[in-house]
Amino acid sequence: MSSDKKIDVSVVVPLLNESESLPELIEWIDRVFKQESLVGEVCLVDDGSTDNSWEVICELKEKYNWIKGIRFLRNYGKSAALQMGFQEVSGEVVITMDADLQDSPDEIPELRRMILEDGYDIVSGWKKKRYDPITKTIPTKIYNAATRALSGIKLHDMNCGLKAYRLDVVKVVEVYGEMHRYIPVIAKWNGFGNIGEKVVEHRARQYGSTKFGLERFINGFLDLMSITFVSRFKKAPMHFFGLLGTLSFLSGAIAAVWLLAEKVYLSINNLKVAREVTEQPLFYLALTAVIIGTQMFMTGFIAEMVSLNQPNRNDYHIKSRIE
Incomplete structure (x- = not known):
């Protein structure tokens, strides 16, 4: 891919110990790029994996020249991985997805269309039908209800990793700590208020196990309190x-x-x-x-x-x- 060629879509994929799923994910994204005649790039951010994820990324780079890779010295968290990925990409539409194959790359064309044609700043995925245990789905519903009440953003699934952004959104918002859950909230308080939602496919995990425990819901509530206060009263x-x-x-x-x-x-x-x-x-x-x-x-x-x-x-x- 020529360095001066306009990039239609950038995909940012944070990952931790996902060596088994990476080849299938990249092959799938490649099929979508070709089917839709898209000039794309994928930024894989290895958040301190202890398996051979980085070696797999290097091998994939030899086959797909549009892959970018970032490797952290240690695990910093999903927010740090997304922030670094946002700094690296340059596509007119930026899409984030998880590396575990629970997000479908087939959603990329429609998410991109909603940004470019419908005029949304952000389009958030909504996993209406989930393949998660009840210990994860019930706290998620409570967390989403609290976020909607405090932020005024009517999204059903705020924490969905599959989202699309206009490029200037990811270049303005700063994601730190564990604030990746609240990118729509941060974006809204930065002036990007046109936020849409799309029902997306949620697939059962094929490899490995989830990297998140129940403590993320407690941290998520505390982060919501923090971002609400900081966003409203940072200047005064x-x-x-x-x-x-x-x-x-x-x-x-x-x-x-x-x-x-x-x-x-x-x-x-x-x-x-x-x-x-x-x-x-x-x-x-x-x-x-x-x-x-x-x-x-x-x-x-x-x-x-x-x-x-x-x-x-x-x-x-x-x-x-x-x-």
Whole structure:
């Protein structure tokens, strides 16, 4: 493939110990490229495999010159693999899929069409019929429902590895930690809000075993909390901490003033005081609320100062420019 030839589609495949499935996957993708007359490339990112996956990739490169390969020194996770793959590819449409043959390359043409013709920024796969155990499907449904509620993105299967992106989306979004599950969320908050969905085939795993355990659902929920906070308050952390601090401080102050006013009223009217102010639980709750409110304010100010000193504080993504 000529280096200056326009690439129609790039496929990014993160993998970990998938040496058995790689030859079949690449052969399948090759058939799709030829059937659809597509100029394509595949970036295989070996995320620290301990089998002979890298050797298989090198052998495949000798047969298919459009293969790119990246090998990590150790396992960094799927997000890191996708981020590196996104940096390497240049096709007008970028498609991600897993290496275990549970995603079908036959979906590539339609996913590409939906990006180019229907105008979507992202098209996410929906594995409506799954071949996973109930221990995986039930937590997945709960996780997807929580993500839809918090993000406002109505996707049935947020964690589906089979997705298509417009090239400028993958060049803008930054995927780190375990945030690969939330690329549509990150993209939406970066201005790419035209997100579609397509029912895709989910195939039973043919080789090896799944690399993910139940802990990914706990991590996924924590990541959702993190990305929700960072995306909304990254530029103005005081809006978050200041609001909570104000509510806490005011509630504590009002309760304290009420208690003091009650004591003064009873004293002026020579009425018996049931309990001293300092003997009432509400006083200590009010004092705690005032202290927490003050701390939240200070946290907000410190966060604002850190944000002000970041070199990329005003790093905004520009869609177009006239000079």
